[in-house]
Amino acid sequence: MYLQSGAEAVVSLKDGYVIKDRIPKRYRVAELDERIRKERTRAEARLMSDARRCGVATPIIHDIYDFTIEMEYIDGKPVKYVIDETMCKLMGKLIGRLHSGGIIHGDLTTSNMIYSDDRIYLIDFGLAYVDGSVESRGVDIHVLFQTLESTHKDHEELIKAFSRGYRITLDMADEVLDRVKEIEKRGRYA
Amino acid sequence: MTTVLGIEGTAWNLSAAIVDEDDVIAEVTETYRPKTGGIHPREAAQHHALHASNVIERLLKEYRDKGHSPENIDAIAFSQGPGLGACLRTVATSARALALSLDVPLVGVNHCIGHVEIGRWKTPAVDPVVLYVSGGNSQVLAHRAGKYRIFGETLDIGIGNALDKFARGAGLTHPGGPKVEEYARKATNYVKMPYVVKGMDFSFSGLSTAATDSLKDNSLEDVCYSFQENAFAMLVEVTERALAHTGKSEVLLAGGVGANMRLREMLNVMCEDRGASFYVPEKRFMGDNGAMIAYTGLLMFNSGTTLPIESSHVDPSFRPDTVDVTWIIDEKEVL
Numbered sequence: 139m140y141l142q143s144g145a146e147a148v149v150s151l152k153d154g155y156v157i158k159d160r161i162p163k164r165y166r167v168a169e170l171d172e173r174i175r176k177e178r179t180r181a182e183a184r185l186m187s188d189a190r191r192c193g194v195a196t197p198i199i200h201d202i203y204d205f206t207i208e209m210e211y212i213d214g215k216p217v218k219y220v221i222d223e224t225m226c227k228l229m230g231k232l233i234g235r236l237h238s239g240g241i242i243h244g245d246l247t248t249s250n251m252i253y254s255d256d257r258i259y260l261i262d263f264g265l266a267y268v269d270g271s272v273e274s275r276g277v278d279i280h281v282l283f284q285t286l287e288s289t290h291k292d293h294e295e296l297i298k299a300f301s302r303g304y305r306i307t308l309d310m311a312d313e314v315l316d317r318v319k320e321i322e323k324r325g326r327y328a
Numbered sequence: 329m330t331t332v333l334g335i336e337g338t339a340w341n342l343s344a345a346i347v348d349e350d351d352v353i354a355e356v357t358e359t360y361r362p363k364t365g366g367i368h369p370r371e372a373a374q375h376h377a378l379h380a381s382n383v384i385e386r387l388l389k390e391y392r393d394k395g396h397s398p399e400n401i402d403a404i405a406f407s408q409g410p411g412l413g414a415c416l417r418t419v420a421t422s423a424r425a426l427a428l429s430l431d432v433p434l435v436g437v438n439h440c441i442g443h444v445e446i447g448r449w450k451t452p453a454v455d456p457v458v459l460y461v462s463g464g465n466s467q468v469l470a471h472r473a474g475k476y477r478i479f480g481e482t483l484d485i486g487i488g489n490a491l492d493k494f495a496r497g498a499g500l501t502h503p504g505g506p507k508v509e510e511y512a513r514k515a516t517n518y519v520k521m522p523y524v525v526k527g528m529d530f531s532f533s534g535l536s537t538a539a540t541d542s543l544k545d546n547s548l549e550d551v552c553y554s555f556q557e558n559a560f561a562m563l564v565e566v567t568e569r570a571l572a573h574t575g576k577s578e579v580l581l582a583g584g585v586g587a588n589m590r591l592r593e594m595l596n597v598m599c600e601d602r603g604a605s606f607y608v609p610e611k612r613f614m615g616d617n618g619a620m621i622a623y624t625g626l627l628m629f630n631s632g633t634t635l636p637i638e639s640s641h642v643d644p645s646f647r648p649d650t651v652d653v654t655w656i657i658d659e660k661e662v663l
Contacts, residue, residue: 145572163568164601165594166561169518244527265527277527 140216140252146178146264151211156197158182158264160205175205178264183207185241185266192239194232195259212261214254221248221290223299225258230303232258233279238308240270246282248289272310276317279304283318330630331400333387333426334622335380337419338411338439339463340367342376344387345618346401347626352619354390356383366492366502367463373414380422401430403634405625408436409646410465416642424637433634435625439616440465440648441476443582445627446620451607453580457570459563459595462583462616463488463503466530466563468570469648471656476648479573480528480566487559488585490532494555497540498548508552509588515553519546523558528569530562560591564598571604581608584615627655 141149141156148159160175162168179202186196186209201208217225229251236243243250244265252259269275282300286293305311331353335344340362345355360375362368388398406423409416427434444458457479458469466482485493488505495504522538524531539555567579579599581592592608599606613619628634631654 145569163561163565163598165564165597167518167557169520170523170557170561173520174523267526 140249142249144262144264154211155200155208156211158207158209172204179203179205179207182263182266185263185268188239189236189241189260189263189266192241193235194239195257196263197259197261212252212254212259214252214259216249217251217253217258218248218289220253221296223295225253226286226296226299227303228258229282230300230305231307232260232303233282233300234304234307234311236260237270237275237278237314240268242267242269242274242278244278246278247285248282249285272313272317275314276321279314280318280321283322330402330626331396332403332405332435332622332626332629333401334405334437334618334620334625335384335419335423335426336407336439336442336616336618336621337376337380337415338407338409339415339616340372341616342379342383342419343616343618344383345622346387346391346396347619347622349626352622353394353396354387355618356387356390357618358383362502366496367412369412369414372412373418376415376418380418384422384426398430401432403427403433403435403625403629404430405435405437405621405628407439407442407621408635408640409643410439411642411644413642413644416644420640420642424640427637433629434637434640435628435633436635436640437621437624437628438646438648438651439621440467440469441651441653442620442624444469444476444580444648445624446613446617447580447582447607447609449623450609450613451580453578453605453607455576456578456580456607457567457574457576458580458582459567459586460582461487461563461585461591463492463585465583466532467648468528468563468566470570470574470576471653472574474653474656476651476653478647478649479570480530483526483529483531484533485536487532487563488583490536490559491555491585494536494539498543498551505585505588508556509590511549511552512556512590513553515547515549517546517550517553518557519550519554521554521558523562525562525565528566530566532559535559556588556590560588560594563591564594567595568598568602571602577603578605578607581606582614586614587611631655 143149150157183202190196197210199209250262329348331348333346340360343357346353358379360372404423404427460467464486466487468480469476492504500507522534596606
């Protein structure tokens with residue numbers, strides 16, 4: 139089981155489905171709180187479907203309520219545990235397709251990618267948004283590279299393999315990868 | 329024991345203080361108050377230039393009167409940025425003159441880090457996620473791998489600036505924040521307004537404009553209330569995310585807008601729900617003050633960081649995450 143709850147939502151497994159429930163925050167006025175949770179639930183579901191249309195595997199949505207998404211449980215392993223260069227190239231192609239489609243994931247980590255049946259599924263679109271700028275794409279990838287650097291000792295090779303895949307599916311890949319280097323220098327935590 | 333004299337003057341407050349490891353020994357402040365409108369950068373700088381020597385004289389007198397000799401002063405610290413260029417240059421000039429005449433080293437302090445360090449000094453917070461909110465700055469910071477990293481920040485203007493801008497449009501006098509807070513307490517309705525969090529960043533300029541527009545159809549009280557509710561919820565949300573992301577268990581509130589009781593209440597509720605500790609320094613250490621520059625200068629000086637006069641130029645957009653935090657040593661931390 140790889141399911142994890144975050145600051146915003148509680149994630150659980152029920153009748154074979156993943157239930158992602160956006161929890162109320164007591165510090166916000168109820169009206170604002172409900173509005174934010176509703177908007178984000180809807181946006182997340184929509185972006186998951188949009189991503190699939192771009193050729194990025196995501197869990198199929200089973201049902202949506204006000205603050206809850208019910209989706210398919212992907213039976214596989216987080217990429218974190220099965221990572222190698224082949225996997226990284228596959229990851230690069232996947233994110234290249236997502237970015238080509240104008241979607242930014244917002245929280246790219248090797249825990250948010252599930253390997254199953256020779257495919258990588260992208261999960262947790264809670265911070266995703268629509269943006270085609272070099273800067274947003276750069277930040278998206280910068281976050282992923284940081285995860286690789288902090289958790290895998292052969293990260294340099296992994297980053298190279300990722301970049302090879304990313305260039306295949308995104309036309310302006312080099313421009314984005316150059317920006318990543320610039321973002322690193324800024325020392326800004328995104 | 330190390331003793332450092334520090335001068336703050338990034339915006340409207342000119343403040344100088346002398347501190348040692350234990351406490352603030354002396355502090356003198358002169359505040360620029362615009363007759364109309366907001367802070368005029370040139371007038372603020374002229375105010376600082378007019379009062380600088382007088383503030384330092386009074387500070388040294390207070391220090392002597394308490395039985396100390398200026399010969400005990402080990403270094404002169406000054407706020408090197410971020411801030412209004414003209415104000416920064418005025419303060420830097422005083423600091424250089426003072427360092428030369430006392431023949432002690434100069435230390436250039438990042439203003440944002442000054443707020444963080446005085447909070448860590450004057451509250452029990454050890455390794456907090458810091459919400460720093462003032463007129464010009466709005467950031468969520470935390471220490472990680474030798475730097476104070478910015479986890480989230482404003483994409484346009486500071487929250488204090490947004491409040492002041494709206495308040496001026498509503499006919500309230502500067503500074504507008506406290507007045508907005510007062511009106512908000514008498515509100516009866518919540519009015520829908522923009523809520524802008526992008527990833528870990530927030531934006532206030534659209535909210536400020538929307539609030540001004542909605543004054544046409546709603547009472548000032550209701551608009552003030554709704555403005556605060558949205559703006560502060562954005563700040564608290566990003567602070568909570570930073571807590572979850574870093575695994576830290578303390579929140580420290582810093583900066584002048586931290587005086588707002590509704591913001592404190594919301595942060596407190598969030599921390600309660602997460603089982604985190606929430607710390608707020610006493611009011612004199614929240615707004616811009618000389619003690620925070622002196623104390624941060626002391627930490628830097630004691631860990632070997634000084635600034636040669638010839639490279640002591642100011643930096644109006646000085647980012648806190650470019651400063652090596654030489655005074656915190658914990659090698660356990662990993663990215």
